[in-house]
Amino acid sequence: MFNKDNKLEKFKDAETIIGASIKVKGNFNGQGDIVIEGMLEGSLKTEANVFIGEKAKVNANIEASEAMISGEISGNIKIKKYLAIGKTAKIGGDVQCGEISIERGASITGQILVATDEVKKNDNKKIRPEEEA
Amino acid sequence: MNAYIYDDFLNKSRYRRALNKVEIRLTDLGLNGKIIRLGAIKNVKEVIQTEIKNGIKNIIAVGNNETANKVISAMITNKTYGFFQKDILFSIIPIGDNNSIAASFGIKKEDDACNILLARRIKKIDIALAGNNIFLNKAELVSDNAQIKIGEDYVLELTKKTKVKIVNLNDDADLVYKERIDPCDNLLNLVINNRGIDNTFITSSDIRVSGEGQLILDESVSVPLPTDVGIISEKINIIVGKDRSFN
Numbered sequence: 349m350f351n352k353d354n355k356l357e358k359f360k361d362a363e364t365i366i367g368a369s370i371k372v373k374g375n376f377n378g379q380g381d382i383v384i385e386g387m388l389e390g391s392l393k394t395e396a397n398v399f400i401g402e403k404a405k406v407n408a409n410i411e412a413s414e415a416m417i418s419g420e421i422s423g424n425i426k427i428k429k430y431l432a433i434g435k436t437a438k439i440g441g442d443v444q445c446g447e448i449s450i451e452r453g454a455s456i457t458g459q460i461l462v463a464t465d466e467v468k469k470n471d472n473k474k475i476r477p478e479e480e481a
Numbered sequence: 482m483n484a485y486i487y488d489d490f491l492n493k494s495r496y497r498r499a500l501n502k503v504e505i506r507l508t509d510l511g512l513n514g515k516i517i518r519l520g521a522i523k524n525v526k527e528v529i530q531t532e533i534k535n536g537i538k539n540i541i542a543v544g545n546n547e548t549a550n551k552v553i554s555a556m557i558t559n560k561t562y563g564f565f566q567k568d569i570l571f572s573i574i575p576i577g578d579n580n581s582i583a584a585s586f587g588i589k590k591e592d593d594a595c596n597i598l599l600a601r602r603i604k605k606i607d608i609a610l611a612g613n614n615i616f617l618n619k620a621e622l623v624s625d626n627a628q629i630k631i632g633e634d635y636v637l638e639l640t641k642k643t644k645v646k647i648v649n650l651n652d653d654a655d656l657v658y659k660e661r662i663d664p665c666d667n668l669l670n671l672v673i674n675n676r677g678i679d680n681t682f683i684t685s686s687d688i689r690v691s692g693e694g695q696l697i698l699d700e701s702v703s704v705p706l707p708t709d710v711g712i713i714s715e716k717i718n719i720i721v722g723k724d725r726s727f728n
Binding site for chain 1: 634635636637638639640641643658673675679680681682683684
């Protein structure tokens with residue numbers, strides 16, 4: 349999915365594509381792949397994959413199955429499976445994922461938790477209080 | 482039974498030859514029917530609804546995009562649409578310029594149109610709505626400050642002067658992501674293209690456009706902003722050619 353040679357080809361079929369000249373405000377929920385090349389403020393959640401382009405500026409929490417991040421993100425990132433962080437990425441927030449790769453040059457200010465089981469446990473903890481209530 | 486709705490611009494002498502050719506061909510093919518000339522009619526909706534009630538089965542707009550838009554609006558605005566009107570077939574015989582709707586149906590010339598009507602290849606497609614105005618192909622806007630709300634969830638803001646298209650049925654062979662546009666999926670496609678490199682593509686059936694300017698529907702009808710854009714629940718049956726822009 350994230351091979352350098354075929355990454356753009358893979359994302360041609362993305363359900364939603366936000367271009368560089370667009371600013372999005374609000375809660376972005378989807379079922380399919382999402383590509384962000386512009387600005388996003390709010391939250392971003394999908395059951396599929398997310399691609400954040402080099403020039404993208406995202407001020408939002410992100411939840412997805414897999415993600416490739418090359419842009420600037422201010423918010424927490426929660427990825428169920430694989431997270432690839434490119435050399436141009438600047439992340440200000442905590443990162444949770446199942447697997448990770450970080451290219452030299454990327455900047456992350458926050459905690460990184462890489463463990464599929466841990467992510468699941470944390471999910472369960474969050475659910476319990478609501479169930480009791 | 483067929484009803485041919487002639488737009489008033491066809492009264493001009495330069496279209497006489499094309500019209501004669503069409504009329505002869507339709508007669509040869511046994512497709513002749515009632516001719517209704519819009520120039521002589523004040524209330525198009527009433528006339529077309531009366532024809533439908535009287536048992537017309539095929540309504541053919543003869544003219545351009547504007548003609549098609551007028552005829553479809555007259556067919557569908559009636560509140561009882563979805564009962565007996567939904568079985569009516571619609572098609573176009575393109576004459577003159579500005580005929581992108583016919584092109585997307587796979588009808589390039591008036592000669593082709595007669596053969597396509599005879600072949601009766603039928604497809605059911607979505608009907609889009611902007612405010613109280615119907616469109617089949619697309620709604621367009623050029624703006625640098627428009628806001629586009631998608632459902633109740635999020636808002637897109639343009640940061641540069643950009644052309645925004647809300648597409649139901651594609652008529653543009655060069656449109657980016659054109660292969661993903663399906664006029665039968667109950668969804669509209671928001672396509673924003675900035676100099677060919679910076680593209681946005683979103684699908685939704687609930688779009689609100691606000692800001693300065695106006696939406697141009699099917700290159701023929703203008704709608705002031707703000708306006709809601711969506712899909713109506715019924716589809717329309719159309720007669721199309723092999724070279725249509727969709728499956």
